[in-house]
Each structure stands twice: as C-alpha cells, then as structure tokens.
Amino acid sequence: MHDATASASTGGVDHLVGRDADLNRIVSLLVSSSAGSALLLSGEAGVGKTELLDAVARTASEAGMYVLRAAGVQFEADVSYSALNQALLPLTDFFDSLSSTHQDAIKVALGLRVGTPPERLLLSNAALALLQARVLKGPVLLVVDDLQWVDRASAAVFGFIARRLTGNPISFLGASRTETGSFFERSGLPQLELPPLDEDASTRLVDSRFPGLAPAVRRRVLETAQGNPLALLELPSALRAGQRGAQEILPYVLPLSQRLQSLFVSRVRSLPTGTRYLLLVATLDGTGDLSTLHAAARESGGEVDLEDLAPAKHDQLVSLDTSSRRLVFRHPLISSAVVEISTGHERRAAHRALARVQSDPERRAWHLGEATLEPDEQVAVQLEQHARRILNRGDAVAAIAALTRAADLSPVDTDRARRLTEAAYIGADATGSLRSASELLKDARRVDPYQRRSLHFAAAAVQLLLNSDGDVRTAHRLLAGAIAEGKHGYDATNVALTDALHLLLLLCFYGGSPEMWEPFQTAVDQLRPEPPPLLAVAVQTFGDPARAEAAAVSQLTRILDTAMDETDSARIVRMGTASIYPDRLSALREPSWRVVHQGRDGGPVRRHLGGLMHLCLDSYHSGRWDETAQLADEGLQLCEESGYSFFAWYFLYNKAIVAASRGDTDTAQALADQMADWATPRGVRAALDYARHVQAVASISDGDFESAFRHASAVSPPGQLARYTPHALWVIFDLVESAIRSNHRAEAVNHVRALREAHVDELSPRLGLLLGGCAALACVEDDLALRLFDKSLSARGIDRWPFDRARVQLAHGERLRRSRETMAARGSLLSALRIFEQLGARSWAQRATKELRAAGWNGPRSDDHPKQELTPQEREIAQLAASGLTNKQIAEQLFISHRTVGAHLYQVYPKLGISSRAALRDALTALEASGFDG
Ligand SMILES: Nc1ncnc2c1ncn2[C@@H]1O[C@H](COP(=O)(O)OP(=O)(O)OP(=O)(O)O)[C@@H](O)[C@H]1O
Ligand SMILES: [Mg+2]
The missing domain is CATH 1.10.10.10 (Winged helix-like DNA-binding domain superfamily/Winged helix DNA-binding domain)
Structure with a gap:
C-alpha cells in the first residue's frame, strides 16, 4: 500500500488523489479476477484517465501481471499499426511459439519483415495467439490510452482482442476522451465514465501542489476547474506569485496555461465571429443574463443577434437555462478560452456595450474603465468612487486596481498623482504589496512633485520605510512633518488626517521617547471640533497607561460596547490597541477573530496581523498558550510572506513569552536576543522592553532572581513608572518578586509605593491582583502580608488570568509555609500547582511541588x-x-x-x-x- 513516509518526503504529489473507489473497482474487475475481462474508461480531457491508467498498471504489475501498454498519438492516426507495434513489440521472444502464418502476419504488420500486408482477421487472430502464448507464463493486462487517436488498423485489432477475452487470464483496459469519435468500436464493451474529482479531493490536490495559495485564490481555482485535475494543477501555475498570495488582484477571468489552452481554444476559435462576440459579452458580464446579453448585442449595431449563439449550443460549449433565462457555459474553462483568444479591441467593444446597458453603477464604472483608452475625467471619477466603495467592503486589492485605472485615465497630472498616491497608501497600509506601493509612489512623484507633501504620500512612505530597514525616528519625523505642514485645518472629520494620527501614535509607541509624543499631542490638541474619541482614549491607555485618567478608561468601556457590531476592520484593530494595557482584549476576541478570518480569506494583511497580535496577547493572559504559539507562528509567516517585516517582533515576543512561562528558557532567551538585536539599531524601544519582559520571566523560571531584577528594572527603574513606558505595567510582579528574592527589599518597597500612587489597580483587575501580590511580597510583617494576599486573591474575576493568579498563590503559599501555617500553605500551593500543570508552566510547577514537599505534602x-x-x-x-x-x-x-x-x-x-x-x-x-x- 501507499507508504506514508514516502509520501511525506515528496509532499504527497505522487499520490493519486480521490480515486480510491475507481481504482478499486477497476482492479477488482481486471486484476483480481482470474478470468480476463475488458473495460473502457472515458472522460473529459484532463480528468485524470492517464493518471488512473498508470495506477492500475502499477497495481497490476505489483500483483504479478504482465502489463503491455500503448497509446494513440494525435497526429499519427494514419500510420498503420503504430499502436499495435507499441503493444506487441515486448513479446518478440514469444514469436517462435506461433504458427508460421501467424508469425508472418505479425512480423509484417509490425514492420519487422517486408511482405504483403496481412489480412485483418488473420492478424487479429495472430495477435490473440501471441497473447495466449505469453499467458502461459502468467496473466496479462493490455492497456491502451487515448483510443481516440489510435490508428484505424490497430483499433480494429484491439477491438477484436477486447471481445474475445473470456476464459483467458488476459484483460484489456482502454481509455478515450468523451465526445470524440474513434476507430475503436466500443459497442458491447463495459464502459466507465470517469467523473471530475469531488470538492474534497480537488482541495487536497491543490493544497498538496500549491500549499501557499491564498484562500480566496484557491476558491477561485476550485470554482473554475470544477474538479478537472488538469485545470486544478495548471490554473495556479499560470498565475504570478503575487496573485497566488492574493497580494495582487486576480484577473477577472483566470488565464490559461499552454496545456489548458490547447484543450478549449481550438473549439472556440472555430466558431463564427458573431458567436464569439456574444460569448465574450456573456463572459465579461459574468451573470449570463439573457436580457443583458440581448441588449448588449443590440448595442453592437444590429449585426449580432441571440440567434448567433446556435453554433456554440450545437458544439455543446454552452446551454440555455430557460427557467432562469441564463446562458450557461458547459465548463468555466470555455469562457477563459473565449477571453484568451479575443483581441483588446474586441474586449473594449464588449465592455463598452455592457457599460451602456448596465444599470448597476459599480458594474458600469468597471466596464467603463475597461472600455476606455483615452484619458477621461468623468470615467476616472466614477472609478475613484467605485474604489472607495470596494475599499469599504474590505477589498483593498481591488480598490488599488480601480484607483490605478482611474489614475491612468486622469487627464490632469495632479489628479493622476493624487490617485496614484492614494493607491500606494492603501497598498502600504493594508495589503502589504509594498513593492508595488513604492513603484506607485515613484510614479506619483514623477507626475506631480508636490504630491510628496500629501498625508497619503507620507503615510505610505512611512510604511515602506519601517518595513525596509529604515529607523523609527526618521519615519516619525517624516509623518509628523507632513501633519504639521498639511493643509487640513485640523479638521477632525478628515479621514486622511485621523489615519495619519493613528499611524503616528504607533510610531511614538515604537520609539517610546517622550519628545516623540510632543508633536503628536500638539496635533491632537488642535483637532476641531474635538479629537475622535477612540484616538483620544488610545493616547492615554496605550501611550501612557500608568497616567491614564479614569474618564479615559470608562470611555474605552463605552467604545468596546460597540465592538460586536463593528465591521470596519481597521477600527477593530485600533480598539485593540487601546485595550492592551487596560486588559480589555477579551472583549474583542470575536471581532478580532473576524478580522483574522477575513485576512485568511485574502483580506487586508495588515489588519490580519493586528487581529493576530491582539488574539495572541489575550490568549497568553487567559492561559491559552497553545493558541498563542500557533497564532504567533501564523503572524511570523505572514510578515515574511507579505513584506511587513517590521511587525515580526510582536510575534517573536508572543512565542518567547510562552516559552519563558513554560520553562523553555533557552528558546525564550534566543528569541529575546533576536528581538533586541533587531530593535536596538532601529530605535524600537518598545520591542526592547518586550524583550526585557521575556528575559525577566525566563530568569525567574530559571531561579535566577538577580538577573530577573536587572531585566525588569531596565524597563523602568524601581520606584518609578517611567513616562510613556506602558510595558512597565507588565513587569511589576517580576520586578517586585525578583527584588525581594535578590536582596533588594528597599527597591521593592519603593516600587510598590509608585504603583499605589499611580492607582494601577484602577486600570484593570489583573493589575489589581498583581499590585496586591507585590504589596504582600514587599511587606515585612507576616500578618499584614497574609491579609494582603487574601484580599487580592479573593477579588472577583481574577480567574480570567490563571498564570498571574497562580503566581500570586504560589507566593502566598510560600509565605504561609514560612509562617508555619502548613495546612493553609498546602491548599494555596496545590491550587497553584494545578494551574501551572494545566498551563504547562513546568518550572513553576516544580517550584510549587518543592514547596509542597517542604510543607510535608507527599502527593x-x-x-x-x-x-x-x-x-x-x-x-x-x-x-x-x-x-x-x-x-x-x-x-x-x-x-x-x-x-x-x-x-x-x-x-x-x-x-x-x-x-x-x-x-x-x-x-x-x-x-x-x-x-x-x-
Ligand atoms: N487523481 C489524481 N491525483 C493527482 N493528480 C492527478 C489526478 N488525476 C489527474 N492528475 C493530474 O492531472 C493532470 C491531468 O491528468 P491526465 O493526464 O491523467 O488526464 P487525462 O484524462 O488523461 O487527459 P487527456 O484526455 O488530455 O489525456 C496530470 O498532470 C495528472 O498528473
Ligand atoms: Mg491522458
């Protein structure tokens, strides 16, 4: 049987997909039975007849049958006996056992001897006798592929043999295309029509050969191929890499590869011009609606009429569905062929006719854009509006295509440059087609040098800069400058302006230095009538959460109340940004998953990354660490594929923090080093702080509290919550615990005071729990310490953060044991142990176990x-x-x-x-x- 190891090493591509039932059926008929029989396989071109024949042949020879093979050749059909020659030549050793008349007949027919051509019946008997001679040494299978091209003379002999098999262990298997005539007489022989692959098998076949195909592209391929394996394998090969990954838009009709082309093109080419024109209109219209087709035909000046469809119907290329009044192509590949052989002129004419008869404005705009060659501002405006609508639907790739088409058709340079810049911005901001974005920017600047000052230009350039090897400071200067000099009047409803400010917010966060926040704050303060609420909240909760006002946190709650109904993925990600430090990401789980699913289906890559990031953080805190690691891998892969290399550090962090928490400290340290090496030269302070968090947790996991203290203190010094250093909030427990255990009690006490003064417990219950734990740890007096532990551990809702809770419980248990409250200590430690075990937090589980044993537990x-x-x-x-x-x-x-x-x-x-x-x-x-x- 098929060896799993072998298929894994070759990616499974040599494996026959989805044909187990067909194969078994044929094998039991032709191979497993002792008496011979015949079968004719038929099926459309490319459906997999040859592939199946090969599999049958393999199985038969493995089962000890002797397999003879031949195949018809398309341009050779009048060479007599060429197929018979292929089939019988391996049997020359057995010629001697034939009667001399049979020998002569065979040798002359196969061209081994000159003589008068044998009589057909004599030759047929001779061939059968030859097979029977071979059968004495074991059963024989004769396989003839492409019967439709087998020469007339050979076909007659094969037909003769196929009808006289009974009683001999000789079997015959032939294959031919459906609907093609042949010289082979099929009547009376059992037939099997090979159907297309089912959806499941089609998907497996595509996935095995093209594992990187974006889901949306894969769907299009599956739809177009309709289970035809040749099409399933050839359609993706005809796409460019960017199209396969869905970073570039797919053509309206999928292009045909050479192999596929030869299947359908010749049939379409032989149709009359009027018929081809109608099929082209039907294809480009895409609905098959007969009244549209009829109206468009009239637009062509009365030369074409629906009657002209008759030849295509006659050739079974299309059919008419009378109930829905639609034209149906028998196979989607036929419409691909129709487009393939049309000229640019013909396609524009068809689009023009369709634009005139279309009432739907979106479709009209598209047809107009495709029909127009000369610049035309009216058409450009329609296309620009069309682009906005599709962008709102989340199809950034199509929006870019429409905008660049609009730019091509713009008569005035400034309009053209503006449209190119906006296309570049969408590309850089959403889809990750960074290379084409940079080309678009270059074009825009060439057309109109003043474009450089526009917000879209600056924002697109910032993305390009970040994701090449530019540093955060330069990116910040560029965008802050464009905002300060822009002619937007700080109108808070200007979308380009608020988008730019959200981007600047991120740049400030990455850079992490207070002077970067100044121009940002200045711009936000000038917004009129007032800053948009989400932006105003994010400045506080994301920029400097330790100083966020209570009002900002309640405003966040109100915004999150709308999250479930939010459809704008950019806004969902921005809500996530504002929710990270107040620990509200769990309210965004469902919307974030929606964003991720959209991304997996070919939606904007940058949103996809944002959704993944927020899910990663939430799943880490809520103890779903496997999920964190998996989503982080997805994010890393996406960064690499899409060119958004800048964002990789987010996902490295998530992988690293899970590894550190699980006690896999080598991995954690290596990942943290990788982050730090990348972040230092680029000035990405935020990434450095995240790396320090990982190092602190990994050090505690290793029991090295001195190092942990050093790493945690590097984020923000003990006794302080540095300004604009949000991640200081995520190392509070690490800092205080490691300080206590490495003889830095004074620092621990100072830090607790700073945390209390900042009221970090008002930001989130998780921080409340951790602050309580910190205060208890830093407290010298046992009674008070135990009361503080009790209070923080009995707060409502802390089960949502199992790792944090268990760490505080462990500290509690340790303190109880040292206060000789052994029974209570065991309770606390056991409960912590259970959670650590569930999480797979190995070193913490060991620490809890050791402490339990010291408390006399022998579980x-x-x-x-x-x-x-x-x-x-x-x-x-x-x-x-x-x-x-x-x-x-x-x-x-x-x-x-x-x-x-x-x-x-x-x-x-x-x-x-x-x-x-x-x-x-x-x-x-x-x-x-x-x-x-x-
Ligand atoms: N079940 C299958 N699993 C994997 N690959 C397949 C399968 N069926 C077909 N293929 C692949 O699809 C392509 C077309 O298949 P094949 O050549 O067998 O079609 P065909 O029916 O013989 O076509 P034609 O009528 O042109 O001879 C080949 O590359 C083949 O390897
Ligand atoms: Mg074939």
Whole structure:
C-alpha cells in the first residue's frame, strides 16, 4: 500500500488523489479476477484517465501481471499499426511459439519483415495467439490510452482482442476522451465514465501542489476547474506569485496555461465571429443574463443577434437555462478560452456595450474603465468612487486596481498623482504589496512633485520605510512633518488626517521617547471640533497607561460596547490597541477573530496581523498558550510572506513569552536576543522592553532572581513608572518578586509605593491582583502580608488570568509555609500547582511541588505506578504532544513519519500510567516534579 513516509518526503504529489473507489473497482474487475475481462474508461480531457491508467498498471504489475501498454498519438492516426507495434513489440521472444502464418502476419504488420500486408482477421487472430502464448507464463493486462487517436488498423485489432477475452487470464483496459469519435468500436464493451474529482479531493490536490495559495485564490481555482485535475494543477501555475498570495488582484477571468489552452481554444476559435462576440459579452458580464446579453448585442449595431449563439449550443460549449433565462457555459474553462483568444479591441467593444446597458453603477464604472483608452475625467471619477466603495467592503486589492485605472485615465497630472498616491497608501497600509506601493509612489512623484507633501504620500512612505530597514525616528519625523505642514485645518472629520494620527501614535509607541509624543499631542490638541474619541482614549491607555485618567478608561468601556457590531476592520484593530494595557482584549476576541478570518480569506494583511497580535496577547493572559504559539507562528509567516517585516517582533515576543512561562528558557532567551538585536539599531524601544519582559520571566523560571531584577528594572527603574513606558505595567510582579528574592527589599518597597500612587489597580483587575501580590511580597510583617494576599486573591474575576493568579498563590503559599501555617500553605500551593500543570508552566510547577514537599505534602509520586523510564525520543515526542501539536506537526518538526510518532506515543501512555493525550501534560509535569524531588 501507499507508504506514508514516502509520501511525506515528496509532499504527497505522487499520490493519486480521490480515486480510491475507481481504482478499486477497476482492479477488482481486471486484476483480481482470474478470468480476463475488458473495460473502457472515458472522460473529459484532463480528468485524470492517464493518471488512473498508470495506477492500475502499477497495481497490476505489483500483483504479478504482465502489463503491455500503448497509446494513440494525435497526429499519427494514419500510420498503420503504430499502436499495435507499441503493444506487441515486448513479446518478440514469444514469436517462435506461433504458427508460421501467424508469425508472418505479425512480423509484417509490425514492420519487422517486408511482405504483403496481412489480412485483418488473420492478424487479429495472430495477435490473440501471441497473447495466449505469453499467458502461459502468467496473466496479462493490455492497456491502451487515448483510443481516440489510435490508428484505424490497430483499433480494429484491439477491438477484436477486447471481445474475445473470456476464459483467458488476459484483460484489456482502454481509455478515450468523451465526445470524440474513434476507430475503436466500443459497442458491447463495459464502459466507465470517469467523473471530475469531488470538492474534497480537488482541495487536497491543490493544497498538496500549491500549499501557499491564498484562500480566496484557491476558491477561485476550485470554482473554475470544477474538479478537472488538469485545470486544478495548471490554473495556479499560470498565475504570478503575487496573485497566488492574493497580494495582487486576480484577473477577472483566470488565464490559461499552454496545456489548458490547447484543450478549449481550438473549439472556440472555430466558431463564427458573431458567436464569439456574444460569448465574450456573456463572459465579461459574468451573470449570463439573457436580457443583458440581448441588449448588449443590440448595442453592437444590429449585426449580432441571440440567434448567433446556435453554433456554440450545437458544439455543446454552452446551454440555455430557460427557467432562469441564463446562458450557461458547459465548463468555466470555455469562457477563459473565449477571453484568451479575443483581441483588446474586441474586449473594449464588449465592455463598452455592457457599460451602456448596465444599470448597476459599480458594474458600469468597471466596464467603463475597461472600455476606455483615452484619458477621461468623468470615467476616472466614477472609478475613484467605485474604489472607495470596494475599499469599504474590505477589498483593498481591488480598490488599488480601480484607483490605478482611474489614475491612468486622469487627464490632469495632479489628479493622476493624487490617485496614484492614494493607491500606494492603501497598498502600504493594508495589503502589504509594498513593492508595488513604492513603484506607485515613484510614479506619483514623477507626475506631480508636490504630491510628496500629501498625508497619503507620507503615510505610505512611512510604511515602506519601517518595513525596509529604515529607523523609527526618521519615519516619525517624516509623518509628523507632513501633519504639521498639511493643509487640513485640523479638521477632525478628515479621514486622511485621523489615519495619519493613528499611524503616528504607533510610531511614538515604537520609539517610546517622550519628545516623540510632543508633536503628536500638539496635533491632537488642535483637532476641531474635538479629537475622535477612540484616538483620544488610545493616547492615554496605550501611550501612557500608568497616567491614564479614569474618564479615559470608562470611555474605552463605552467604545468596546460597540465592538460586536463593528465591521470596519481597521477600527477593530485600533480598539485593540487601546485595550492592551487596560486588559480589555477579551472583549474583542470575536471581532478580532473576524478580522483574522477575513485576512485568511485574502483580506487586508495588515489588519490580519493586528487581529493576530491582539488574539495572541489575550490568549497568553487567559492561559491559552497553545493558541498563542500557533497564532504567533501564523503572524511570523505572514510578515515574511507579505513584506511587513517590521511587525515580526510582536510575534517573536508572543512565542518567547510562552516559552519563558513554560520553562523553555533557552528558546525564550534566543528569541529575546533576536528581538533586541533587531530593535536596538532601529530605535524600537518598545520591542526592547518586550524583550526585557521575556528575559525577566525566563530568569525567574530559571531561579535566577538577580538577573530577573536587572531585566525588569531596565524597563523602568524601581520606584518609578517611567513616562510613556506602558510595558512597565507588565513587569511589576517580576520586578517586585525578583527584588525581594535578590536582596533588594528597599527597591521593592519603593516600587510598590509608585504603583499605589499611580492607582494601577484602577486600570484593570489583573493589575489589581498583581499590585496586591507585590504589596504582600514587599511587606515585612507576616500578618499584614497574609491579609494582603487574601484580599487580592479573593477579588472577583481574577480567574480570567490563571498564570498571574497562580503566581500570586504560589507566593502566598510560600509565605504561609514560612509562617508555619502548613495546612493553609498546602491548599494555596496545590491550587497553584494545578494551574501551572494545566498551563504547562513546568518550572513553576516544580517550584510549587518543592514547596509542597517542604510543607510535608507527599502527593502522588511517580513510583505510585510502576515506573518505566521514557527514552529521550519518547520524552521529546511526549512533550511536543503535550504542548498541543498534532502527530503530523510533530513528525514535521522531528523529520520522522507521523506513524512513528503514533507508535512512540503508544509506548509512552502505559509508561506514564495514562490512557489519553489529554492527560499527557499533567503526567509529564508529575514526572518532572518527581525527578526534581529525587
Ligand atoms: N487523481 C489524481 N491525483 C493527482 N493528480 C492527478 C489526478 N488525476 C489527474 N492528475 C493530474 O492531472 C493532470 C491531468 O491528468 P491526465 O493526464 O491523467 O488526464 P487525462 O484524462 O488523461 O487527459 P487527456 O484526455 O488530455 O489525456 C496530470 O498532470 C495528472 O498528473
Ligand atoms: Mg491522458
């Protein structure tokens, strides 16, 4: 059977997809039965007849049959006996066993001897006798492909043989295209029509060959190919890389590759001009609606009429659905062929006719744009409006296409430059087509040098700068300058202006220095009549949350109340930005997922990245660490594919913080180093702070509190919450805990005072919990400390942050034990242990276990069940499985087959005394803990 390891190494492409049932059926008829029989396979071009024939032939020879093969050749049909020659030549060794008349006939027919051509019946009998001679050594299968092209003489002999198989272990399998005539007489022989692949198999086939295809593109390919494997494989090859990844717009009709072209083009080409014109109009209209077609035909000056469709109907290229009054193409590839062979002139004429008869303004604008060659401001305006509408629907790629078309048709240079700049802005801001954005900007500047001063120009240039290797300061200066000098009158309803300010907000955050915030604040203060609420909130909660006013936090709550109904993905991401530090991202889970799904379906890449980032952060805090790691991988891959390299640090951080929290500190440190190496020369202070957070957690995980203290203090010094340093809020517990444990009590006490003065507990319940924990840790007096712990741990809603809660509980348990409250200590420690185990926070689980043992607890030890050592590979696989990877993912990571993974896990379960994957993580933690203990 098919070997899983082999298919994994070749990506599965050699595998016959979706034909198991057909293959089994043919094999049981022709291979498994002892008596011979015949079968004719038919199917449309490219449906996979040859592929299936190959599979049957392989299976037959593996089963010990002797396989003879031949195929008709398209331009050779009048060369007599050429197909028979292919089939019988391997049997020359058996010629001697034939009677001399049969021998002569065969040799002359195959061109091995000169003589008078044999009589047809004699030759047919001779060929059959030859096969029978071979059968004495074992069963024979004769496979003839492309029967429609087999020469007349050979076809007659094959037909003769196919009808006289009974009683001999000789089988015959022929294949031909449906609807093509041939010399082979089929009647009376069993036939099998090979259908197109079903949707599931089509998807698998496309995915195996083109794993990087964007979902929207994949859907178009599946729709167009309709299960035809040749089309499924050839359509994506005819697309450019940018089109496959959905960064570039797909053509309205998918282009045909050479191979596909030859299938349909000749049939379409042979139609009369009027018929082709109608098919072109129908294709470009896309609805097939007969009245539109009729009206458009009249626009062509009365030369064409619906009657002209008759030849296409006759050739079965189209049919008329009388109930819906629509023209239906028999296969989408036919309409591709129609466009393929049309001239530019013909297409423009068809678009012009359609623009005249279309009532829908969007479709009219598109047809007009396609029909127009000379600059025409009226058409350009319509296209620009069209672009705005489609941008609102979230199709940035199509909006860029419409805007650049509008620019092409603009008679005045300033209009042209403005449209190009806006297209560049959308490209750079949303879709990640950074290279084409930079080309568009260059064009715009050439047409009108003053464009450089526009906000769109500056914003697009900033994105390009960030994502090449430009630094944050330069980007900030460029955008802040464009805002200060712009002629926008600080009108708060100016979309280009507020978009630019939201971008500047991010630049200030990345740079993290107070003087970068000054021009931003100045601009926001001048907005009239007043700054948009979301922007005003984000300045506080994202810019400097430690100083955010209570009013800003309640305003955020009101804004988040509208999140569920929000459809603008840019706004959803901006809400997320404002929600990070007040810990409100969970209110945006559903809308953020919507943004991510849109992105996976080909929506704007930058929003997709924003949605992923916010989901990552929320899932980390809410203890869904596998999800964090998976989404972070998705984000990293997307950054790489789309060219938004700047944003990779967000996802490195998420991977790193999960690794640090799980105790995989080597990985965490390596990722943090990578972030710091990247961020330092570019002046991305925010990324440095995020890296320090990772290093602090990893150091605590390693029990190195001195280093942890150093890293946490580097974000903001103890005793202070530095201005515009939001991430200082996320290391408060790390800082205070490591200070206490590394003899820096005074610093811890100072820091707690600063936190209290800033009222960080009013920003979110999570910070309230952590502040309570910090205060208790820093408190010398046991009674008061225990009361502080109790209070913070009994606050409502803190279960939403399991890791934070368990860390405070662990500290609580440690304090209880030292105060000799052993029973209470055990309770707190056990509950912390349980959470750490669930999360897979290994080193914390070990710390809790050690503390529990010191409190006299002797809970389940590994020797409670017969202990068997795991091999290093078993342990590695078990850990990967416990982290949530599937067998397939583990196999990929370790370069082994997924069956091997399964086999190992099968050994692991009994050794660990468990029976399911779900119990793996806990069992491994217990194992670690026991190793640690002993
Ligand atoms: N079930 C399948 N799984 C994987 N690949 C397939 C499958 N069927 C067809 N293909 C691939 O699709 C392409 C077309 O298939 P194939 O050549 O077998 O079609 P065909 O029906 O013989 O066409 P024609 O009528 O032109 O001879 C080939 O590249 C083949 O490898
Ligand atoms: Mg074929």
